[in-house]
Amino acid sequence: MTAQTVVTPAAGRQRRWNTAWLLLLPGGLWLTAFFVVPLFQLVATSLYDPSGSEELGYAMTWSWSNYGDAIDFYTGPLVRGFGYAAVATLLCLVIGYPLAYAIAFKAGRWKNLMLILVIAPFFTSFLVRTLAWKLILSDNGFVVGVAKTLGLVADDGRLLATGVAVVAGLTYNFLPFMVLPLYASLEKIDHRLIEAAGDLYASPVQGFRRVTLPLSMPGVIAGTLLTFIPSTGDFINAQLLGDTTTTMIGNVIQSRFEVGDYPAAAALSVTLMVLIVILVSVYIRRAGTEELL
Amino acid sequence: MSTVAPSADAAEHSTRSEDLRLSALTKQFGDFTAVDSLDLTIPAGSFFALLGPSGCGKTTTLRMVAGLEIPTQGDVRLGADDITWAKPYRRPVNTVFQNYALFPHLTIYENVAFGLRRKGRKDVAEPVREMLGLVELEGFEGRKPNELSGGQQQRVALARALINHPQVLLLDEPLGALDLKLRRQMQIELKRIQVEVGVTFVHVTHDQEEAMTMADTIAVMHGGRIEQMGSPGELYENPRTTFVANFLGQSNLVTGRVTGRDGEDLKVDAQGAEVRVPAARANGVDGDVWLGVRPEKIVLTPAGNRPDRNSLGRAEIVDVSFVGVSTQYMLRMPWRQDLMAFEQNTGARAVLKRGDVVEVGFAGAHAFLLDHDQDARAGVDQDLSL
Numbered sequence: 001m002t003a004q005t006v007v008t009p010a011a012g013r014q015r016r017w018n019t020a021w022l023l024l025l026p027g028g029l030w031l032t033a034f035f036v037v038p039l040f041q042l043v044a045t046s047l048y049d050p051s052g053s054e055e056l057g058y059a060m061t062w063s064w065s066n067y068g069d070a071i072d073f074y075t076g077p078l079v080r081g082f083g084y085a086a087v088a089t090l091l092c093l094v095i096g097y098p099l100a101y102a103i104a105f106k107a108g109r110w111k112n113l114m115l116i117l118v119i120a121p122f123f124t125s126f127l128v129r130t131l132a133w134k135l136i137l138s139d140n141g142f143v144v145g146v147a148k149t150l151g152l153v154a155d156d157g158r159l160l161a162t163g164v165a166v167v168a169g170l171t172y173n174f175l176p177f178m179v180l181p182l183y184a185s186l187e188k189i190d191h192r193l194i195e196a197a198g199d200l201y202a203s204p205v206q207g208f209r210r211v212t213l214p215l216s217m218p219g220v221i222a223g224t225l226l227t228f229i230p231s232t233g234d235f236i237n238a239q240l241l242g243d244t245t246t247t248m249i250g251n252v253i254q255s256r257f258e259v260g261d262y263p264a265a266a267a268l269s270v271t272l273m274v275l276i277v278i279l280v281s282v283y284i285r286r287a288g289t290e291e292l293l
Numbered sequence: 294m295s296t297v298a299p300s301a302d303a304a305e306h307s308t309r310s311e312d313l314r315l316s317a318l319t320k321q322f323g324d325f326t327a328v329d330s331l332d333l334t335i336p337a338g339s340f341f342a343l344l345g346p347s348g349c350g351k352t353t354t355l356r357m358v359a360g361l362e363i364p365t366q367g368d369v370r371l372g373a374d375d376i377t378w379a380k381p382y383r384r385p386v387n388t389v390f391q392n393y394a395l396f397p398h399l400t401i402y403e404n405v406a407f408g409l410r411r412k413g414r415k416d417v418a419e420p421v422r423e424m425l426g427l428v429e430l431e432g433f434e435g436r437k438p439n440e441l442s443g444g445q446q447q448r449v450a451l452a453r454a455l456i457n458h459p460q461v462l463l464l465d466e467p468l469g470a471l472d473l474k475l476r477r478q479m480q481i482e483l484k485r486i487q488v489e490v491g492v493t494f495v496h497v498t499h500d501q502e503e504a505m506t507m508a509d510t511i512a513v514m515h516g517g518r519i520e521q522m523g524s525p526g527e528l529y530e531n532p533r534t535t536f537v538a539n540f541l542g543q544s545n546l547v548t549g550r551v552t553g554r555d556g557e558d559l560k561v562d563a564q565g566a567e568v569r570v571p572a573a574r575a576n577g578v579d580g581d582v583w584l585g586v587r588p589e590k591i592v593l594t595p596a597g598n599r600p601d602r603n604s605l606g607r608a609e610i611v612d613v614s615f616v617g618v619s620t621q622y623m624l625r626m627p628w629r630q631d632l633m634a635f636e637q638n639t640g641a642r643a644v645l646k647r648g649d650v651v652e653v654g655f656a657g658a659h660a661f662l663l664d665h666d667q668d669a670r671a672g673v674d675q676d677l678s679l
Binding site: 192193195198200201202211214 | 359382386387391396397412454457
């Protein structure tokens with residue numbers, strides 16, 4: 001309800017409020033049932049007695065030590081999760097920005113086709129596509145062959161089952177989430193602003209830095225968040241393309257749940273969530289408020 | 294209205310002002326010729342208007358001068374420099390864009406300082422302050438463009454361009470987005486600023502009143518060519534084509550025929566009425582002509598009083614619109630043509646009524662002759678379509 005200058009009778013205002021609540025109701029119910037309640041459940045589980053098991057059941061003992069223990073024990077995967085996600089996000093930005101820019105400003109009548117091509121991978125399952133990367137990066141595949149010829153990979157080296165493969169998989173899988181918001185914000189930029197920058201003595205590079213880039217910041221922020229947040233918690237890429245040395249926090253959480261170590265899994269989940277919320281709010285505060293409209 | 298003393302800085306930057314010269318300038322978009330071999334010299338320091346209906350090529354011409362469009366042929370010179378191929382950011386030319394194109398993410402201060410900063414100037418505070426003074430926007434430095442009204446944004450766009458001391462300032466429909474009252478005010482304001490800074494202004498507009506109010510010289514464009522060029526008075530009083538006659542104000546065009554010469558005057562048979570028009574206003578035409586008379590130049594006298602001037606005969610008033618300062622009459626001529634007449638409400642005579650019969654006269658020195666091969670409707674109502 002934005003400020004309405006028209007003075008309306010109290011009854012009318014009341015009716016508008018009722019409508020607003022009614023419109024919020026379905027979403028609110030859904031989120032309560034499938035987000036708020038499970039979230040409480042998750043936080044509660046993270047405080048259960050760690051010695052519990054599926055056979056013996058779990059007791060609520062307010063074991064805050066679950067957090068310290070889990071973080072201590074899984075520091076590696078936790079750091080790796082954030083590290084891989086950060087590198088993949090950066091790569092997505094470096095690859096995605098020029099692509100989105102080209103689609104928005106240079107594609108002309110090919111614009112729609114190119115957008116469809118960006119989305120096309122979604123027509124196939126995430127799992128199948130990631131498995132395909134196993135073949136692409138396989139030891140006898142041409143990618144490794146070319147990399148060896150160029151000296152990028154040692155003669156006895158490999159790509160599969162390394163951090164490089166995991167980051168490559170993450171980058172590939174999340175690239176559309178970077179390109180689409182970037183495209184949306186670039187496409188909105190009034191072309192005359194770029195002309196005006198040129199008219200006011202900005203070279204194309206300066207014009208990009210001073211006008212196009214700042215105006216596309218909403219897209220950069222949305223794109224990096226949409227890439228970074230899900231890739232931090234991802235476990236498919238590390239599982240299919242990595243090995244035991246490339247385990248990400250997502251893999252640990254998944255395996256802890258599988259073996260029935262619910263308290264540790266829940267503690268790690270909550271830790272991951274809190275860390276992401278902190279990182280994201282710092283990020284938005286630093287990158288956002290001043291540059292954005 | 295604070296007069297800004299030309300600072301040392303301004304003097305240092307506006308070193309020389311040079312004539313802008315377009316020769317055989319042509320722009321084609323596919324098969325469509327937007328600008329057709331245009332030759333034009335715009336004297337330094339003048340307020341020049343390119344006036345024409347939408348699609349006449351005026352904006353394309355402006356964009357070629359700004360460097361935003363590459364000419365198909367011809368060249369653009371500023372004094373002795375050929376700038377036809379110069380990048381927009383290397384031309385001493387700035388533009389006030391239609392709808393202003395202010396940078397929404399920058400403050401007013403940074404918008405105005407933009408050009409200086411790109412040229413590597415560090416000490417921008419003083420020139421920015423001076424410019425905001427010139428456009429009367431002191432105190433708005435910290436605001437964003439979307440917090441300003443249309444008229445204020447227009448001033449920022451002007452300050453942002455003028456701060457660079459361009460040799461030529463291009464204005465693309467600068468007042469198009471403003472309401473009528475503000476537009477009038479800004480017309481006066483723009484003229485004041487132009488006189489104050491002495492920069493060549495090239496102003497593109499479809500609004501004939503706007504062009505006439507501000508410009509020293511107007512070039513009327515039509516179909517990618519210049520139809521006629523001159524001072525507002527010249528264009529209005531003696532249009533050379535039916536397009537100019539109709540596009541700039543209104544004209545009554547009556548079919549006539551030059552029958553002979555009498556001293557300085559040409560004798561014209563206009564639908565049976567013999568009238569005289571100075572040969573100097575005949576635009577060199579002969580034979581079949583359009584006799585043009587502006588509506589306010591028509592003199593109405595009660596029937597029976599034969600006017601001592603050129604008479605077109607008797608007419609019946611078929612429509613009367615009382616405007617306040619004047620009254621507009623629609624006159625049905627004996628040859629079934631309707632003519633317009635505007636009469637000031639001086640109070641000397643009561644407003645005529647529909648059905649009254651009047652004698653229609655005009656002074657020969659106020660009429661003009663045009664080639665009858667031209668379309669009498671050319672340019673009618675075109676200024677209404679943007």
